[in-house]
Amino acid sequence: MRKIIHIDADCFYAAVEMRDDPSLCNVPLAIGGPSNSRGVLATANYKAREFGVRSAMPSSVAKRLCPDLLIIPGNMSKYQEVSRQMHAIFRDYTDIIEPLSLDEAYLDVSESGAFGGSATLIAQEIRQRIENETGITVSAGVATNKFIAKVASDWNKPNGIKTVSPSEVQAFVTDIPVARVSGVGKVAQEKLSVMGVETCGDLKNISFDQLLKSFGSMAYRLQQFSKGIDERPVQVSRDRKSLSVEHTFAFDLEGTEQCIQQLPNIIEELKIRVKKKQCLQNIRKYYLKLKFSDFSQTTIERPISGKLDDFVFFELLNEAYSRHNKPVRLIGVGYRLTAPISNQLSLFS
Numbered sequence: 001m002r003k004i005i006h007i008d009a010d011c012f013y014a015a016v017e018m019r020d021d022p023s024l025c026n027v028p029l030a031i032g033g034p035s036n037s038r039g040v041l042a043t044a045n046y047k048a049r050e051f052g053v054r055s056a057m058p059s060s061v062a063k064r065l066c067p068d069l070l071i072i073p074g075n076m077s078k079y080q081e082v083s084r085q086m087h088a089i090f091r092d093y094t095d096i097i098e099p100l101s102l103d104e105a106y107l108d109v110s111e112s113g114a115f116g117g118s119a120t121l122i123a124q125e126i127r128q129r130i131e132n133e134t135g136i137t138v139s140a141g142v143a144t145n146k147f148i149a150k151v152a153s154d155w156n157k158p159n160g161i162k163t164v165s166p167s168e169v170q171a172f173v174t175d176i177p178v179a180r181v182s183g184v185g186k187v188a189q190e191k192l193s194v195m196g197v198e199t200c201g202d203l204k205n206i207s208f209d210q211l212l213k214s215f216g217s218m219a220y221r222l223q224q225f226s227k228g229i230d231e232r233p234v235q236v237s238r239d240r241k242s243l244s245v246e247h248t249f250a251f252d253l254e255g256t257e258q259c260i261q262q263l264p265n266i267i268e269e270l271k272i273r274v275k276k277k278q279c280l281q282n283i284r285k286y287y288l289k290l291k292f293s294d295f296s297q298t299t300i301e302r303p304i305s306g307k308l309d310d311f312v313f314f315e316l317l318n319e320a321y322s323r324h325n326k327p328v329r330l331i332g333v334g335y336r337l338t339a340p341i342s343n344q345l346s347l348f349s
Helices: 010-020 022-027 059-065 076-090 118-135 144-155 166-174 186-194 200-204 208-226 255-278 311-322
Strands: 004-009 029-032 041-044 071-074 097-101 104-108 138-143 162-165 243-253 283-292 297-303 328-337
Touching: 004 076, 004 118, 004 144, 004 328, 010 041, 010 076, 029 059, 029 186, 041 059, 076 097, 076 104, 076 118, 076 243, 104 144, 104 166, 104 200, 118 186, 118 311, 138 144, 144 166, 166 200, 200 208, 243 255, 243 283, 255 311, 255 328, 283 311, 297 311, 311 328
Parallel strands: 029 071, 138 162
Antiparallel strands: 004 104, 004 138, 029 041, 097 104, 243 328, 283 297, 283 328
């Protein structure tokens, strides 16, 4: 039986800033772009979250919710250094580590001999060492699979730990909201809600045939998760599936003509990134994303046919814009990739 730990830092970027400037601990704090532009928050401390401020929220919205919110730009090199320190600690217990982001990772400690093989005690020591050596806190979930471990790591946040033993899995999974299930987005949640499904316990009572009809290939994973089953291994290397660039504009772009004027610079930045990552041979699809002034968005893809042609992005832009016909606040372009590529880059980073 596997022993999986999910580690997740508590408001990571903000925690590092509060560590370096303790006066920030007592104020609502967020890391992100300024509120007088099109800035978006990367994270917020727990004092800010009391006002409803959250990650990925436009800075202007966050300031309306919390007028006293202090927004600072952050320091990525500093956060990367703390991440390296965390991973050095992880490697003292296992080499089977799957990073999800700078501050989040799965660890498979099934073969670790530390603490007599107790995953809970290993997680406790990792948490303590991270706090002692980096000055920030992390939360941990311990279970026999990735799904349960990830949910468990949120259970006692911040600075907490939750272990779900094999005998507790069924009782634990019953009350998990389906929104917490990997791959279940807003559209899937709405479909499930219509079916009377709000929790994994509800989901477990839906027949596989009904799930298959509504969710296709996703049905099997939904049914497995509803039973607390997740056979996915902890992957030491994570393959990049896409390479993209996005720009958020200070002012909305009115009509396709203004959007088209912006596209060449974005495409050029994408070309530079492709060259740097040496992934030209792995490109299989064009990809374009538009986010509109009301924060609705649409994405569109097209398979590669022959040589790469920048003009395809212009065609995709026209098609994507016609779906909403609203002012545009963000344009993203990219490629879907096939073969494994090292050093994962997050989507639209």
